[in-house]
Amino acid sequence: xxxxVKVLERPIEEVSYIRATLGGMKRTFLKLFDEKVTTQxxxxxxxxxxxxxxxxxMLTTExxxxxxxxxxxxxxxxxxxxxxxxxGEDEQGNRYPLVFEIDEFRCIFCGYCQEVCPExxxxxxxxxxNAEYSREGFVYDLERLMAQTHxxxxxxxxxxxxxx
Amino acid sequence: MxxxxxxxxxxxxxxxxHFVVFLIATLVKMLAIFTVYMLSAALLTLAERKISxxxxxxxxxxRVGKGxxxxxxxxxxxxxxxxxxxxxxxxxxxxxxxxxxxxxxLVTWAVIPFAAxxxxxxxxxxxxxxPLPIGxxxxxxxxxxxxxxxxxxxxxxxxxxxxLGGLRSSAQMISYEIAMGMSTIPVLLLAxxxxxSKIVNQQAFETWNVLNLTVAFFIFMVAAFAETNRxxxxxxxxxxxxxxxxxxxxxxxxxxxxxxAEYCNMVTVSALMATLFFGGWDIPFTxxxxxxxxxxxxxxxxxLMFALKTGAFIFVFMWIRWTIPRFRYDQxxxxxxxxxxxxxxxxxxxxATTIVTLDSMGFAxxxxxxxxxxxxxxxxAVVILFQVLDRGRLITPAYSRLERRxxxxxxxxxxxxxxxxxxxxGD
Numbered sequence: 057x058x059x060x061v062k063v064l065e066r067p068i069e070e071v072s073y074i075r076a077t078l079g080g081m082k083r084t085f086l087k088l089f090d091e092k093v094t095t096q097x098x099x100x101x102x103x104x105x106x107x108x109x110x111x112x113x114m115l116t117t118e119x120x121x122x123x124x125x126x127x128x129x130x131x132x133x134x135x136x137x138x139x140x141x142x143x144g145e146d147e148q149g150n151r152y153p154l155v156f157e158i159d160e161f162r163c164i165f166c167g168y169c170q171e172v173c174p175e176x177x178x179x180x181x182x183x184x185x186n187a188e189y190s191r192e193g194f195v196y197d198l199e200r201l202m203a204q205t206h207x208x209x210x211x212x213x214x215x216x217x218x219x220x
Numbered sequence: 221m222x223x224x225x226x227x228x229x230x231x232x233x234x235x236x237x238h239f240v241v242f243l244i245a246t247l248v249k250m251l252a253i254f255t256v257y258m259l260s261a262a263l264l265t266l267a268e269r270k271i272s273x274x275x276x277x278x279x280x281x282x283r284v285g286k287g288x289x290x291x292x293x294x295x296x297x298x299x300x301x302x303x304x305x306x307x308x309x310x311x312x313x314x315x316x317x318x319x320x321x322x323x324x325x326l327v328t329w330a331v332i333p334f335a336a337x338x339x340x341x342x343x344x345x346x347x348x349x350x351p352l353p354i355g356x357x358x359x360x361x362x363x364x365x366x367x368x369x370x371x372x373x374x375x376x377x378x379x380x381x382x383x384l385g386g387l388r389s390s391a392q393m394i395s396y397e398i399a400m401g402m403s404t405i406p407v408l409l410l411a412x413x414x415x416x417s418k419i420v421n422q423q424a425f426e427t428w429n430v431l432n433l434t435v436a437f438f439i440f441m442v443a444a445f446a447e448t449n450r451x452x453x454x455x456x457x458x459x460x461x462x463x464x465x466x467x468x469x470x471x472x473x474x475x476x477x478x479x480x481a482e483y484c485n486m487v488t489v490s491a492l493m494a495t496l497f498f499g500g501w502d503i504p505f506t507x508x509x510x511x512x513x514x515x516x517x518x519x520x521x522x523x524l525m526f527a528l529k530t531g532a533f534i535f536v537f538m539w540i541r542w543t544i545p546r547f548r549y550d551q552x553x554x555x556x557x558x559x560x561x562x563x564x565x566x567x568x569x570x571x572a573t574t575i576v577t578l579d580s581m582g583f584a585x586x587x588x589x590x591x592x593x594x595x596x597x598x599x600x601a602v603v604i605l606f607q608v609l610d611r612g613r614l615i616t617p618a619y620s621r622l623e624r625r626x627x628x629x630x631x632x633x634x635x636x637x638x639x640x641x642x643x644x645x646g647d
Contacts, residue, residue, distance in 0.1 A: 072610045077544065084275045084543045093277045 106210045109165045109180040112158050113208055114201035122202055123177035126151045130169035130178055138162035139169060156198040161191065171211055179208035241342040249349050253329055261483040262291035264534065268483075271538045294476075301472040306378060309469065313376035318470065318477035321369020324362045325484035331355035332491050333417045335501050335523035339514035347501075347519060348417060355416040356408065359492065360401055363447060366485065367393040370449070370456055370466050373478070377469035385465025388549065389456035392446055395556035396453075400443035402564035403436045406571040407496050410594075412585075420500030424507070426586045430497040432594045433571065435601045437497045439564050444489040446556065448482065451541040455549055490533035494526065501526040563605070570597065 069075065095102055115123050126143030138161075144154035167180045183206035188194055266281065269290070273280030281290040305311060332355075335347035352358055367390055374386015407429050408414055411422040423429055430437045446453040457465040467478045494500060501522035508518075547555070574597045583590040 068610065074606060074610045080543045081539065084539060087277065088271070088274045090274075090277055092274075092279050094279050096279070096282075 104182055104184065106182065107212060108182045108184070109167045109209050110183040110206070111160050111181055111186055111204070112163075112169070112196065112201055113179050113181045113204040113206065114156070114198065115177055115179060115208070116202055122153065122156070122198060123175045124153045124156060124173075124198075125175055125177075126153045126156075127174060129172045129174065133168045133172045135166060135168065136162045136164045153198060156201065158196050158201065160186065160194040160196055167209060167211065170209065181206045181208050183207075238342060241345075245345045246349065249347075253334075253349060254326075257326065257329060257484065257487065258480075260487060261480050262295065264483045264486070265294065265479065266291050267534070268538050268541075271535070272542045275539075275542045298473050298476040303474065304469075304471045306469050308378035310376040310378065313372050314469075315474070317369050317373035317376060318474045318481070319369070320372060321366060322477050322481040322484065324365040324369075325481055325488050328359050328362050328488045329491070331358050331416055332488075332495055333420055333500055334491070334526050335519045337514045338516055338519040340516075344514060346417070347523070351415070351417055353415050356404070356414040356419070356496075359416075360397075363400075364393075364397055366447070366481075369478075369481065373470070374456075374466040377466070379469050381462045381464075382466050382468050385456040385458070385462045385468075388458075388462075389449060389466065392449075392453065392455050392552060392556070395553065396443040396446035396560070399439055399556060399560035399564050400447060402561065402568060403439035403443060404496055405564075405568050406433045406436045409568075409572055409575055410585075416495055416500070420495060420502060423499040424502035427591050427595075428497065428499045428502075428504070432591065432598055433497070433567075434598050435563070435567050435605055436571075437493070438605070439560055439567070440497065441493060442555075442560065444493065445537070445540070446552070448485040448489055448537075450482070450486065450537055452544040452547050453552055454546060455552055458546065460546075486534060486537050487530065490530045490537065491526075493533050494529035498529050500529075567601065570601065 117123055126141060128141055128143060131137075131139040131141045138159040140155060140157040140159075141153055142155035143151055145151050165180060170176075170179045173179075178201075181204060183204075186194070266287065270280040270287070281287045284290050284293045305314065330349040331352050333346070333348035333351070337347055338345045370389040370393075371386045374382045374384070374389070377383070407419060410426075410429065410432065411419040413419065413422075445451075449456050455465075456462075457467070462468070467475055470478060503522060503525050571594075574593060578590050578593045579585075583593070
């Protein structure tokens with residue numbers, strides 16, 4: 057028992073055991089019939105922000121080639137150093153990526169690559185369901201990045217700061 | 221007078237079934253009780269999860285067969301899990317303990333009457349496995365055995381938390397057993413018998429004991445919570461203090477057995493509450509179910525009534541579990557010894573005095589003035605009890621003020637020890 061603790065003389069309504077207990081019982085009983093708030097996850101999904109930054113996606117041109125021109129800006133800006141890019145050039149002098157790999161495990165999903173890309177080729181996506189059987193599965197190559205279909209992130213717009 | 225006539229009808233000679241019929245009926249009853257009991261224990265795990273979920277605005281398990289097959293999924297999971305045996309455990313007792321905690325709960329059901337007797341073509345078949353004349357004593361004896369399972373589990377695990385849980389459970393169950401036994405003595409006084417069938421009949425023809433003996437019911441219910449180790453008295457488990465208490469070392473089906481035992485205990489105690497205080501299988505406001513002829517339809521209806529009452533108590537168990545937080549250990553002990561036990565003893569004296577007075581005044585048992593007297597006493601007792609409960613500091617709160625005397629004693633101790641230090645070390 058503590059010494060010299062000030063004990064407030066409170067009215068009976070506040071210190072009553074029985075009333076507090078019955079009040080609690082009533083509350084839990086009424087809760088039985090309340091609306092349930094659980095999201096039934098695989099069937100229904102919470103909507104995510106339009107600025108959600110998830111796993112990447114490479115956009116393509118109309119003839120199905122990657123928009124990337126191999127400029128090397130995204131591996132330069134990437135703070136996590138997770139983008140591997142080997143640029144190549146075809147006979148017409150068009151540059152394209154020979155190797156384009158993103159290690160999604162290293163990625164910190166800052167979205168700088170999307171912001172810096174002059175061709176609007178690489179994007180972070182509005183997507184969060186990632187599962188693989190191996191760590192290697194999380195190194196996405198160019199083919200995989202192009203095959204992704206999820207919507208892409210909309211970057212922050214100063215004119216519309218809340219993304220509405 | 222009609223009541224007495226009806227009682228005579230019951231007590232009168234009935235056609236005893238032939239021995240073979242008795243044997244077959246007993247075997248069928250055993251099988252039926254065991255099956256229903258195990259199934260209901262399994263379904264209760266689901267009910268508990270569902271009710272807790274609904275009380276917390278969740279859905280609860282709804283994947284395996286819309287949730288209905290969840291107990292089966294749990295069972296399969298527990299069967300295929302690895303059994304771990306701690307190196308330092310006392311293996312024979314470690315394996316025996318779950319069984320010991322589970323069997324007493326199961327055996328108790330042998331003496332609980334669950335429906336009106338069935339007057340079949342082969343004679344009257346009692347709807348109770350073993351109509352023991354000492355039914356209630358049998359239950360008291362067995363319910364004290366339940367503590368062995370938990371204590372042995374705690375001790376044989378050779379784990380400090382398990383041992384603490386076992387110790388706590390032994391202290392708690394022994395303390396509350398006394399209050400529980402004492403609280404039912406008024407019931408036995410009214411029935412004049414310890415056979416559960418007689419207690420049910422007495423309530424059917426007179427009034428339910430809960431109206432006469434509400435205080436006894438209250439004590440019994442609180443003690444039942446402590447006996448089954450359910451919140452708010454789940455001291456032996458106490459996840460936040462003792463990890464999981466006595467079953468922290470158990471895995472797979474042995475762990476599951478403790479769980480089943482807990483639910484079995486809950487069903488048993490609920491059935492006991494229904495039997496002792498809520499008229500057992502009696503259908504309220506009517507007498508036709510209690511008197512001959514005993515038809516099958518009466519048996520089925522009374523069985524449903526009994527299931528309803530038991531189910532209601534099980535719901536109360538779960539409801540309270542998900543409402544009230546756990547008591548502190550010293551509060552549990554002081555509630556048991558300083559409040560429940562004296563209250564139960566005092567109540568026995570009060571009820572016994574009233575019964576003797578009413579008897580000597582010439583009121584017959586079961587007559588209106590007799591029960592009016594009892595109900596008046598009961599009303600007074602309930603009002604006083606709840607006034608005291610509402611105001612008093614029955615269980616010490618954490619913030620209670622120190623008594624003046626104790627404070628001065630403490631100050632004297634600290635002054636003398638300081639003086640001693642000063643004299644030894646110098647200023």
